[in-house]
Amino acid sequence: MKDERYDKYPEVRVKGFDNHAWRGWSVVQRAVAECLPKQHKTVLVIDCYPGVRLDELHQQLICGLNPALIINAETARHSEESLHDLLADNLTDDRVFGVLSCHQLPAFFCPDRLAALQREVEAVTAGLVVVYGPGAALVHPGDRLIYADLARWEIQQRFRSGEAGNWGANNQQEDILRRYKRAFFIEWRVFDRHKTSLLRRADFLLDTNQQNDPALVNGVALRHGLEQTVQQPFRVVPFFDPGVWGGQWMKDKFNLDASQPNYAWGFDCVPEENSLLLRFGDVRLEIPSQDLVLLYPRPLLGEKVHARFGAEFPIRFDFLDTVGGQNLSFQVHPLTEYIQQHFGMHYTQDESYYLLEAEPGAEVYLGIKTGIDPQEMLNDLASAQRGEKAFADEKFVNRFPARKHDHFLIPAGTVHCAGAGTVVLEISATPYIFTFKLWDWGRLGMDGLPRPVHLEHGAQVIDWQRDTQWVTRHLVNQVEPVAEGDGWREERTGLHEREFIETRRHWFCKPVTHHTQGGVNVLNLIEGHEALVESPNQAFEPFVVRYAETFIVPAAVGEYRISPYGSSVGQQLATIKAWVRG
Structure with a gap:
């Protein structure tokens, strides 16, 4: 039976600021115009997260303000070739994995061209100057500052539709995994650093998630809403995604789009990629929930957690649905030293499977069988990867019966996967994408391409001591x-x-x-x-x-x-x- 009460759009109702938000371009434009000082010269800066539709922003907001000068900050950005050279070590040749960027945003801009834009702003003696685009605050701090924001899940949808490529790259047709990699390892890191200080002083935040349907909130009201949020329980906005192994349970239970073939993942608490909905009177604002983590990490996380992880939310809850579906990929997560040395992450993706639902006969694959030859298993996996045969999982891997409310623990280095007929609540740390697939049952991805297998990484991190006896004693239902x-x-x-x-x-x-x-x-x-x-x-x-x-x-x-x-x-x-x- 469908449970239509599952709330797919949870909101935080902000108290005391009902009239401090606006929706629709005409209303937004009027609110911005009214806030501009009536002095001789005013510089309005509209800095943007990468992926914001700049043409829409220019046509629907900026032109209507009748500025004396309009400057697109991206004209000072390095060329695509120069950016590629700058980022080559972070991008790597791998389809999925890169190295986390420590770049600051000014490194992406030509200093001479930035200086030239700054001189253009200085040369105007009267009227309104608008500087807009990602990095606009590098040109001028702004007499008034608007930050145009965008959720990461929406960015991914624009990647998938072919509308958007990476920032500074004309790569809309490139493999989606490579575009996501560039965003994950570089763009989002750089722009989160850049926007944190801007959000602390912004006069307005502009929600650009819905095309031609923006929402604007006063900066004081926004920060009050975030301060309220960290003093109460709240939910972020879940999102759901099909996959080759996906099932039907979430579609039915959560009343999801019936036209989709399945739903594999349900991301119900991944603050770096989920949205947060704040309601100000009649206006609902969607912002990245990461903004809350960046601006108020100490009351949200607590002193000890913040001291250990910084402005990162270290716990992730998500759903894996294989009811009416197939086995997940057979996989392993990197050890801490491996993820630090190869990818620049400072902690790894330890996790666990909590069984919300399980059909009769459902199983979880966990750890290797006692007495197997590690090299023989790796050789068998390599043969499977070359398409010569199917991996003999029954020879090498433990299978445990999976029942509702069972809890399987999966420290990094433990080979594992959930079998068909399960709904897993995955409780894990949050490095997100660091799963080394060892075998994918010979499947193609939803895009028709072979799903990437990372046996060369996985072989280096498998803990061969996680055998039948050890796993049974330490990882299965340790209640x-x-x-x-x-x-x-x-x-x-x-x-x-x-x-x-x-x-x-x-x-x-x-x-x-x-x-x-x-x-x-x-x-x-x-x-x-x-x-x-x-x-x-x-x-x-x-x-x-x-x-x-x-x-x-x-x-x-x-x-x-x-x-x-x-x-x-x-x-x-x-x-x-x-x-x-x-």
Whole structure:
């Protein structure tokens, strides 16, 4: 049965700023015009995240302001060839993996051309000057500053449609994986550094996610909304994606687009790529939830987590749906030293599989069989990669029965995959794309191309000690009772000691009290229809969460209480909670 109550567009309603946001180009243009000083000369800077439609911005907003001078900052950017030379070491020849960039945005611009644009601005003695485009604040700080923002998921949709290439590259027809790689390893890193200081002082933020339907919010109101968000439980906007192995459970349960062949992934808490919806009166604003992490990391993450990870959200929750689908790729994640030395990441993708649903006979592949010859397995994988044969997984890899509420722990270096007939809540660290596929069952991708296999990387990180006995003893359903009270009990379910994430499951039919203990909590309602999250001292508005919804409780919240709600009153519910170990 479809659960149409799963909220695909969760909002944070911002208090006290109902009249500080506007929607639609004509209204946005009027709001911007009214804020411009009536002095002799005004410089309006509209800096942009890469992927913003600059032609639309120019035609629908800038021209209507009747400026004396319009400057596109991109005219000072280095040529495509120069950028490629600058970034070659970060891009690498690999289709999927690059090296994280430490560049600052000025490195992408020609100093002489920037200086020439700055002289043009100085030469104007009266009227309005508009400088716009990515890097516009490098030309002038602005008497008024607008930041035009865009969510990463929307950027990816523009990549896929062929509308957009990478910033400074005419590569709309290039392999989508290579375009994503360039954005992930370079562009998004550079522009997140650039925009952080701008968002702290911007007069306005412009939401450019919907074509010809922008939203504008006053900068003070925006920052107030973000400050409010880190004082209460909230959800980011989930997004869902088909895949070659994808299933049908999420499509039905979450009332998703029935025309899609399947849904493989559901990203319900990946703040670097999800959006955050803020409502100001009648106007709903969509911003990258990463903006919250960048601007308010300490109250969101907590002091210890921020000290360890910086302005990065280290916990990821997502869904993997193979009900009516196929096995995931057989894979392994890099060890910490490997990801540091080869890709510039400072922590790796440790993870776990929590089974939300499982059909009869479902299995999880985890670890190698005791006594196998590692080189024989690698040779077999290499033969499979060359198309000579299918990988003999039954000879080399353990299969464990998978049932609802089982929890399988997967520290880096452990070979694994979820089999068909499962819905996995994947609880993991967040380096995102660092999965080394070892075997993909001979499939092509959704684009008709062979899916990339990285046996050369995987062979160097497989931990051959993760055999049948070790995995059974350390990684399968490591449930330990922790505490219990009136109508509730708490269990520790992992993760392994090599992983920095702690997980606890609470079964309850009466209210149960939690505390962030100074660190961010991420939870999912894994059993029951709906629950109520409240503050014992009314510090935030009561927050309703429904089955399978992931929600974030910022470190600053402190104590909170979760109770059965609505039709779930009198029934047994369960949550799974994750946080960073101290």
